[in-house]
Amino acid sequence: MNAAYDAILVVSFGGPEGPDDVIPFLENVLRGKNVPRERMLEVAEHYQQFGGVSPINAQNRALIAALELELAAHGPQLPIYWGNRNWTPYLADTLEEMKQAGVKRALGFFTSAFSSYSGCRQYREDIQRAQEQVGEGAPVVDKLRMFFNHPGFIEATVERTEEVLQQIPEDRRDKATILYSAHSIPLAMAAGCKYEVQLKEAARLVSERLGGHSSHLVYQSRSGPPHQPWLEPDICDFIKELGVQGGIEDVVIVPIGFVSDHMEVLFDLDTEAKDVGNELGINVLRAKTVGVHPRFITMIRELIEERISGTDERPALGEMGASHDVCPVDCCLRVTEVKR
Numbered sequence: 001m002n003a004a005y006d007a008i009l010v011v012s013f014g015g016p017e018g019p020d021d022v023i024p025f026l027e028n029v030l031r032g033k034n035v036p037r038e039r040m041l042e043v044a045e046h047y048q049q050f051g052g053v054s055p056i057n058a059q060n061r062a063l064i065a066a067l068e069l070e071l072a073a074h075g076p077q078l079p080i081y082w083g084n085r086n087w088t089p090y091l092a093d094t095l096e097e098m099k100q101a102g103v104k105r106a107l108g109f110f111t112s113a114f115s116s117y118s119g120c121r122q123y124r125e126d127i128q129r130a131q132e133q134v135g136e137g138a139p140v141v142d143k144l145r146m147f148f149n150h151p152g153f154i155e156a157t158v159e160r161t162e163e164v165l166q167q168i169p170e171d172r173r174d175k176a177t178i179l180y181s182a183h184s185i186p187l188a189m190a191a192g193c194k195y196e197v198q199l200k201e202a203a204r205l206v207s208e209r210l211g212g213h214s215s216h217l218v219y220q221s222r223s224g225p226p227h228q229p230w231l232e233p234d235i236c237d238f239i240k241e242l243g244v245q246g247g248i249e250d251v252v253i254v255p256i257g258f259v260s261d262h263m264e265v266l267f268d269l270d271t272e273a274k275d276v277g278n279e280l281g282i283n284v285l286r287a288k289t290v291g292v293h294p295r296f297i298t299m300i301r302e303l304i305e306e307r308i309s310g311t312d313e314r315p316a317l318g319e320m321g322a323s324h325d326v327c328p329v330d331c332c333l334r335v336t337e338v339k340r
């Protein structure tokens with residue numbers, strides 16, 4: 001379908017920018033969620049270790065600056081707005097600003113490569129609530145498709161991984177074990193979306209291009225009450241297991257489930273997972289997130305162009321095909337407990 005778009009809206013999670021922001025931010029994240037207060041206070045400490053600042057907002061500003069240059073050079077000439085779920089700039093304020101500027105219809109780029117409640121439906125709900133707050137004349141937002149198997153995302157991830165493999169002495173490089181890591185979610189939630197199969201496919205596509213490495217998909221940042229089952233294996237448990245087996249010198253973590261650095265990457269990977277490895281004498285390195293990799297920025301422009309033109313050429317690597325433009329009604333349901 002051809003529709004006239006007059007803006008791009010980057011939709012993201014948001015993060016605190018100083019010590020006093022941390023608790024109100026976490027309260028926003030966890031409102032209505034089944035996560036114990038102790039877990040929240042523990043996570044608050046992770047943020048405080050970094051001065052209460054998550055890198056996510058700076059990363060999104062950098063992403064927008066890079067995309068502005070990309071669109072200025074190649075088109076389409078559209079202004080870029082930015083709205084978050086959990087911290088300023090909040091989506092409702094951004095939609096109000098867009099309405100004031102006369103924006104009628106925007107294309108939404110969500111900063112999640114994989115389909116999950118958090119990365120898809122919850123953002124669509126956030127937008128709907130923001131539109132209700134703005135009321136009459138709030139811009140329509142059409143979400144761009146999921147890009148887990150887009151050549152731009154896969155190629156950028158491959159390059160990020162190659163960059164870090166180069167740091168391993170040549171005689172050990174091919175033997176390095178690769179761990180693709182993504183945010184864990186409750187098993188019940190995973191049953192309502194394609195998160196796991198998309199992650200497996202993206203990991204496979206990257207591995208296929210790297211060639212020859214032993215690799216595994218693992219999960220990080222488990223939350224929720226202890227009785228609730230979440231996706232496994234946990235990255236730290238997995239590294240411990242590798243230590244017990246022995247014979248592994250180098251592990252490369254590829255944070256494939258995150259498009260930019262944020263607290264889960266700095267703390268759960270660069271602090272926790274690296275400590276676990278170092279104690280076992282394993283050299284643990286981490287690939288950069290795709291961030292502002294030029295191929296990734298170009299991918300965003302390609303997704304925009306593809307949607308504006310309505311072309312049938314929608315690039316996707318591997319077996320799963322291009323993801324849908326318009327989410328079906330049962331896409332990424334919020335299921336949190338398994339019904340018995």
Ligand SMILES: CC1=C(CCC(=O)O)c2cc3nc(cc4[nH]c(cc5[nH]c(cc1n2)c(C)c5CCC(=O)O)c(CCC(=O)O)c4C)C(CCC(=O)O)=C3C
Nearest residue numbers: 013015029033043054056112116118119183185223262263
């Ligand atoms: C699938 C997924 C993604 C990837 C897709 C997407 O991008 O959405 C993601 C991203 C992120 N998660 C983030 C932060 C947090 N996630 C939490 C909690 C949770 N995440 C969940 C899932 C995901 N999360 C779930 C099932 C929970 C339990 C509560 C609930 O059911 O929602 C909590 C609460 C504390 C805790 O419980 O750990 C925090 C602080 C940040 C920003 C970090 C920063 O500030 O730099 C980002 C980008």
Ligand SMILES: [Fe+2]
Nearest residue numbers: 120327331332
């Ligand atoms: Fe969806």
